[in-house]
Amino acid sequence: MTTPIALLGLGEIARSHHIPALQQSAQWQLAATVSRSTAVAGIENFHNVEELLAARPDIPVLSLCMPPAPRFEIASKALQAGRHIMLEKPPGATVSECRQLEQLAAQSGLTLFATWHSREAAVLDQCQQWLSDKQIKGFDITWKEDVRRWHAGQEWIWQPGGMGVFDPGINALSILTKILPVGVRVISAELETPSNRHTPIGARVTMATASGAVGSACFDWRQEGEQIWEIRITTDAGELQLTDGGAAVSINGEPLPAPLIRAPLIKSPVTNGNTLSDEYPRLYQRMHSLVQERASDCDFTPLQLVADAFMLARHHSTDRFEF
Template sequence: MDIALIGIGKIAIDQHVPAIAASPDFSLAATVSRHGRVEGVESFTEIAELLAARDDIRVVSLCLPPVPRFEAAAKAIRAGRHVMLEKPPGATLAECHALIKLAKEHKVCLFATWHSREADKVALAKAWLADKRLTSLQVTWKEDVRRWHPGQDWIWEPGGMGVFDPGINALSIVTEILPDDIHLTEATLDVPANRQTPIGAELSFYHPQGARVGAIFDWRQEGEQIWTIEAVTDQGTLTLLDGGARIQIDGVEDAVKDENPLAGEYPRLYARMARLLSTGGIDMDLRPMIHVCDALALGRRNSVAPFIE
């Protein structure tokens, strides 16, 4: 199937373009971007131009920042195109629900992707936790914003989510691997004096079985980057490391190792999109987005030092 990629920035070039190139299901037929291009691929500057000129392209993958994403997705759906959304699926929950309603009306597929759920050991973690009683779960997600988001000022503006841009990856894993749903009870947000979105956050959650569940997100991390989820249960301790690429049970590393365990995330997303197209329907799990919105609503804000890139 021909597919169009909307928004040619860092994530598109680093992940989506190689994943599509390796896909047995899709061929990159066009792009839409005001600045970015993919060599050898037809390009447009506005999505309306693509939709008018290439009626043969029935699937679009949106890699735009969250704020402009809704308008582009709505145009594509109204034009009868199937839509794949980079995370987060929108800037607000209302937008996400509006897209679901629109997709149902136009009978097209809609897929909110959570790439971290496709990390190598996430499925194994989910299976291991399925029959165990959780005592506590702690997320530690610390990285250097200068390394991973250079020059991306949109993340500091309203709707950009700040540290929740990576933090929502952790929340997408947590909501995938836990047998029980959780919800936020309190949050503390560190917001730079010169920015609109947080650079750090600490979250606490309610768990229906009484387990202690918390998360720490920080974008000021220097040196080692940390993406860890530790789950203590009545039958041992599970630790996901490196964003789900590695797993330990009671400190023992899983013996089966992938040469490049994170490389499969986006290829697996495109394979899932292909399956969704074959069966029809909508795949829009909004639980990670709900946690972020709750944190922004309930969070106590601390003003911290200005962030200067």
């Protein structure tokens, strides 16, 4: 028996990943959507969450895929109406609002799942295991892509709460914080913001682990040609390298065995972001288990690192940006 679920927000990620994952699931039935501008053929659509909550008390679970800025108000109303909530990354516009949602879900005995799709590769479990007994010496993140290729026309990412280049950069931080055996904090940051925008197009962040190792991250949305999504972690036993967002992993130059490598976890130039990997099916499987257990999964660490970077940053104005 499938569980009815509603999808709120029908943007690119919802259509290319969430909807296919739900359509192939034996656990879920996409019963309704919420969108003011579009709809899914054969699926009942509502223009706002209030209409959905009033008309469909039979739908116990809502998956929120709209930009982060409006999520708190929508998720709060849904939790108060007794619905379980799944949040696309980033889980919200601020850490404090995410914590409030976590408290509200706990008080109501409901599930809140803050998802990080880039963590859903089986190979990351292997990376985490290999690093677990190693001394971390340092790490380096290089996350460079062309915003015009992947986010064309998405004006919300340039507004307060839109996060700018940290929207993809947080994927790297979610991977890093999953596989490192120690905690990490931000030391300093340099943010470059177009003179006509509110969020950064480039960022350099310096971090340190709880054991004192220093690492850096370079996020840039002005990358033309080859797109780069790479993490290198140096240890007392050598180097672990993840490339293409985790699609390829090597240890001391030797690739991990092919059976451990799954499909790319992020948009790929080869697939144009439209090939469904196993990350979203795995997220929905996890959500189903959480709802059955009336449990929550709320790790806001990657968002906290982004917030800390904004707080500690030196801000620099750069050239105007237009799509």
